[in-house]
Amino acid sequence: xxxxxxxxxxxxxxxxxxxxxxxxxxxxxxxxxxxxxxxxxxxxxxxxxxxxxxxxxxxxxxxxxxxxxxxxxxxxxxxxxxxxxxxxxxxxxxxxxxxxxxxxxxxxxxxxxxxxxxxxxxxxxxxxxxxxxxxxxxxxxxxxxxxxxxxxxxxxxxxxxxxxxxxxxxxxxxxxxxxxxxxxxxxxxxxxxxxxxxxxxxxxxxxxxxxxxxxxxxxxxxxxxxxxxxxxxxxxxxxxxxxxxxxxxxxxxxxxxxxxxxxxxxxxxx
Numbered sequence: 001x002x003x004x005x006x007x008x009x010x011x012x013x014x015x016x017x018x019x020x021x022x023x024x025x026x027x028x029x030x031x032x033x034x035x036x037x038x039x040x041x042x043x044x045x046x047x048x049x050x051x052x053x054x055x056x057x058x059x060x061x062x063x064x065x066x067x068x069x070x071x072x073x074x075x076x077x078x079x080x081x082x083x084x085x086x087x088x089x090x091x092x093x094x095x096x097x098x099x100x101x102x103x104x105x106x107x108x109x110x111x112x113x114x115x116x117x118x119x120x121x122x123x124x125x126x127x128x129x130x131x132x133x134x135x136x137x138x139x140x141x142x143x144x145x146x147x148x149x150x151x152x153x154x155x156x157x158x159x160x161x162x163x164x165x166x167x168x169x170x171x172x173x174x175x176x177x178x179x180x181x182x183x184x185x186x187x188x189x190x191x192x193x194x195x196x197x198x199x200x201x202x203x204x205x206x207x208x209x210x211x212x213x214x215x216x217x218x219x220x221x222x223x224x225x226x227x228x229x230x231x232x233x234x235x236x237x238x239x240x241x242x243x244x245x246x247x248x249x250x251x252x253x254x255x256x257x258x259x260x261x262x263x264x265x266x267x268x269x270x
Contacts (some may be wrong), residue, residue: 016250030263034176037146040261044072044204045242048081050088058091067243069094073103073183073235086198090133100134102159102182139165150175156182188208201234208241212253
């Protein structure tokens with residue numbers, strides 16, 4: 001009986017490791033007639049995790065030869081992880097750059113009991129580190145040109161909820177496609193209240209529930225969908241499962257995720 005129990009425990013542990021450390025890549029094919037063919041990759045909620053059963057983060061991303069990479073917050077769980085995580089992000093190759101919006105773990109650190117809020121000075125020091133490898137968007141937008149077309153990225157700072165603001169940017173011409181970036185999917189309420197519009201909204205924060213049973217999220221974020229769904233305000237509303245873990249150090253039924261958005265692409269899947 002004890003041998004059977006031991007075997008069951010080992011199988012259970014192996015299953016948890018498999019579900020926690022095997023990255024699944026989700027491919028989303030997008031048709032945007034006004035854009036050329038391009039590849040955008042979305043990652044979020046690393047919480048210090050950069051290596052997985054099927055490879056390191058930069059290798060999993062670089063094989064897609066992305067035009068741009070969007071990162072929607074929660075890079076680390078603890079400040080001491082930042083150097084290692086940024087070293088990995090610095091190895092990502094994106095033709096037009098990497099774009100980042102902060103999450104709640106950019107403003108606070110996990111402690112044994114509760115969290116420690118960073119001071120403004122600590123936040124600014126970390127921001128300078130992020131800026132070494134990424135373009136940080138805090139309630140601001142940037143126009144990214146592609147073959148005489150304009151992809152417009154706007155990043156909301158909802159790392160402390162209530163910080164998010166939409167600041168209209170002066171633009172010489174209207175963009176051909178608009179992407180909103182935010183850490184938490186709660187940003188959709190702000191967008192709806194102000195009548196804002198986009199073609200794609202990229203968010204994370206929920207971890208897809210992190211533990212899913214019978215294909216459903218249980219707990220705090222069960223009212224949010226997982227993945228990509230059509231939305232009348234933002235075209236496509238995406239909530240990524242993210243890459244890392246928090247609170248519980250495991251995943252189940254909810255693999256870590258990299259999402260590849262292929263616009264007007266006829267490339268062969270890898």
